[in-house]
Amino acid sequence: MSATHQVRKAGVVGGGVIGAGWAARLLLNGIDVALFDPDPEIERKMGLVLDNARRAMARLLPGALPPEGNLSFAASVAEAVTGADFVQESLPEREDLKIRVLADIDRATRPEVLIGSSTSGLLPTRLQSEMAHPERFVVGHPFNPVYLLPLVEICGGEKTSDEAKERAAVFYRAIGMRPLHVRKEIDGFIADRLLEAVWREALWLVNDGIATTEEIDDAIRFGAGLRWSFMGTFLIYRMAGGEAGMRHFLSQFGPALKLPWTKLEAPELTDELADRIAAQSDDQAHGVSIRELEKRRDDCLIQVLSALRRADYGAGETLRLYGEGLAAAKASTPAKVDETQALALHTATVLPDWIDYNGHMTESRYLQVFGDATDAVLAYFGAGPAYVAQGRSYFTVETHIRHLGECREGEPLKAVSQVLGADAKRLHLFHSLYQAETGHLLATGEHMLVHVDAEARRSVPAEGEVLAAVTRLAAAQSGLSPPDGAGRQIAMPAPK
Numbered sequence: 376m377s378a379t380h381q382v383r384k385a386g387v388v389g390g391g392v393i394g395a396g397w398a399a400r401l402l403l404n405g406i407d408v409a410l411f412d413p414d415p416e417i418e419r420k421m422g423l424v425l426d427n428a429r430r431a432m433a434r435l436l437p438g439a440l441p442p443e444g445n446l447s448f449a450a451s452v453a454e455a456v457t458g459a460d461f462v463q464e465s466l467p468e469r470e471d472l473k474i475r476v477l478a479d480i481d482r483a484t485r486p487e488v489l490i491g492s493s494t495s496g497l498l499p500t501r502l503q504s505e506m507a508h509p510e511r512f513v514v515g516h517p518f519n520p521v522y523l524l525p526l527v528e529i530c531g532g533e534k535t536s537d538e539a540k541e542r543a544a545v546f547y548r549a550i551g552m553r554p555l556h557v558r559k560e561i562d563g564f565i566a567d568r569l570l571e572a573v574w575r576e577a578l579w580l581v582n583d584g585i586a587t588t589e590e591i592d593d594a595i596r597f598g599a600g601l602r603w604s605f606m607g608t609f610l611i612y613r614m615a616g617g618e619a620g621m622r623h624f625l626s627q628f629g630p631a632l633k634l635p636w637t638k639l640e641a642p643e644l645t646d647e648l649a650d651r652i653a654a655q656s657d658d659q660a661h662g663v664s665i666r667e668l669e670k671r672r673d674d675c676l677i678q679v680l681s682a683l684r685r686a687d688y689g690a691g692e693t694l695r696l697y698g699e700g701l702a703a704a705k706a707s708t709p710a711k712v713d714e715t716q717a718l719a720l721h722t723a724t725v726l727p728d729w730i731d732y733n734g735h736m737t738e739s740r741y742l743q744v745f746g747d748a749t750d751a752v753l754a755y756f757g758a759g760p761a762y763v764a765q766g767r768s769y770f771t772v773e774t775h776i777r778h779l780g781e782c783r784e785g786e787p788l789k790a791v792s793q794v795l796g797a798d799a800k801r802l803h804l805f806h807s808l809y810q811a812e813t814g815h816l817l818a819t820g821e822h823m824l825v826h827v828d829a830e831a832r833r834s835v836p837a838e839g840e841v842l843a844a845v846t847r848l849a850a851a852q853s854g855l856s857p858p859d860g861a862g863r864q865i866a867m868p869a870p871k
């Protein structure tokens with residue numbers, strides 16, 4: 376993880392849309408979760424959210440997450456939070472209920488345990504008012520779906536310590552989020568002030584019969600919504616001012632602020648307006664269930680986040696840092712590996728966009744999976760990103776892939792890697808790719824790598840710990856028989 380934290384067990388209180396999302400994010404980060412929610416259907420609902428989260432994260436960060444934490448369902452608030460190293464409250468948005476239950480959580484936890492509240496806009500000073508140890512309380516306001524969206528607004532109350540806000544930021548960052556400190560305690564914090572403004576205008580547009588729910592969504596998703604996802608409002612408007620930037624933008628569009636374009640005071644949510652919105656929303660959904668819509672939303676978010684990661688921009692930078700943190704954590708706590716056997720260091724899931732016109736994984740993705748398996752071996756013996764940052768690396772100079780079985784969308788893959796030979800400059804690797812559940816052999820990849828000086832762009836001998844580790848690994852595996860297909864050439868057998 377990018378920043379260290381000591382959270383092994385978390386208590387989650389309230390397991391609705393947001394609480395279940397938190398539980399999923401925590402579990403997928405390897406943290407045990409005890410969840411309390413009086414809803415008799417909580418296990419079923421939590422299971423569905425966790426399935427969606429597993430599916431989404433396997434696509435977003437294939438093979439990167441640690442072993443999943445253990446989920447338990449507690450019978451009371453006290454049971455969920457006793458012994459927890461961190462607590463996240465996601466009760467319904469009712470101040471009296473939150474104040475009461477937060478005081479219960481406060482009594483049942485060690486005084487140094489951080490307590491976060493998911494409230495969308497209630498003031499932390501009021502929420503912490505009945506706590507004996509209010510200094511460890513913060514608002515940690517997430518966004519739905521919590522397991523995918525990185526933003527978490529951190530806001531302290533009058534009695535919250537700076538140290539608690541900092542600790543919260545470190546923890547949330549370590550589980551892949553992007554903390555945003557809300558400097559001043561205000562209703563609705565920053566993001567919901569903005570969302571609420573758009574929402575109020577949207578309600579007026581429906582109320583006044585100007586646009587349907589679908590037309591309003593189109594007005595966002597085909598335009599501003601696309602650019603908001605990476606640059607927000609101010610940076611985008613800076614460019615709208617042309618080369619003169621924000622000053623010109625303000626002088627050109629400032630006068631419109633005096634025009635009665637927006638209303639901001641929400642319309643009365645009469646039964647008639649609620650019926651109209653609900654009916655239009657039903658039409659817009661075309662009968663697609665909420666769970667199916669969630670999958671579609673998640674798939675689109677994964678594509679957006681992955682594209683931003685490639686651009687290393689905005690939320691994509693957060694995702695890159697998270698991925699690097701996970702890789703570093705894996706490297707610093709290496710699984711117990713029997714080096715005399717082939718190494719199982721890389722897993723992946725066949726993603727939808729890996730499928731070609733023949734309905735199976737396209738050939739370039741085999742090389743991607745084998746490349747990732749090679750990276751896992753390199754990281755295992757100390758030639759990972761930190762080594763590359765020091766100017767040394769391995770380049771692949773030859774590859775031979777055999778396609779032995781078809782890989783279908785969603786199938787779990789497991790690579791098993793054998794070192795066929797190594798010296799100071801060369802590394803000869805052989806990966807066998809299996810369907811992780813059936814053990815069926817799908818492909819093999821044989822690769823020759825050369826150790827290089829990455830600045831001079833030429834081969835040089837490895838030295839020090841990396842040379843020692845690669846030599847040790849090659850010696851440990853020298854007793855294994857060469858895998859079937861190793862050293863094979865492409866040839867047409869003579870006709871019989």
Ligand SMILES: NC(=O)C1=CN([C@@H]2O[C@H](COP(=O)(O)OP(=O)(O)OC[C@H]3O[C@@H](n4cnc5c(N)ncnc54)[C@H](O)[C@@H]3O)[C@@H](O)[C@H]2O)C=CC1
Binds near residue numbers: 389414466467
């Ligand atoms: N839904 C959203 O888009 C977002 C909501 N939030 C905030 O998250 C919090 C939770 O909201 P949602 O998950 O949307 O609500 P929800 O209605 O989906 O879930 C609330 C859950 O709390 C449970 N609950 C009720 N009384 C309880 C008690 N005494 N102890 C434990 N659990 C209890 C309910 O059974 C329910 O499952 C609210 O503070 C909300 O403002 C924050 C970000 C986004």
Ligand SMILES: C[N+](C)(C)CC(=O)CC(=O)[O-]
Binds near residue numbers: 495517570
């Ligand atoms: C509607 N809401 C105020 C609860 C929304 C949020 O708080 C954040 C989100 O996920 O949109």
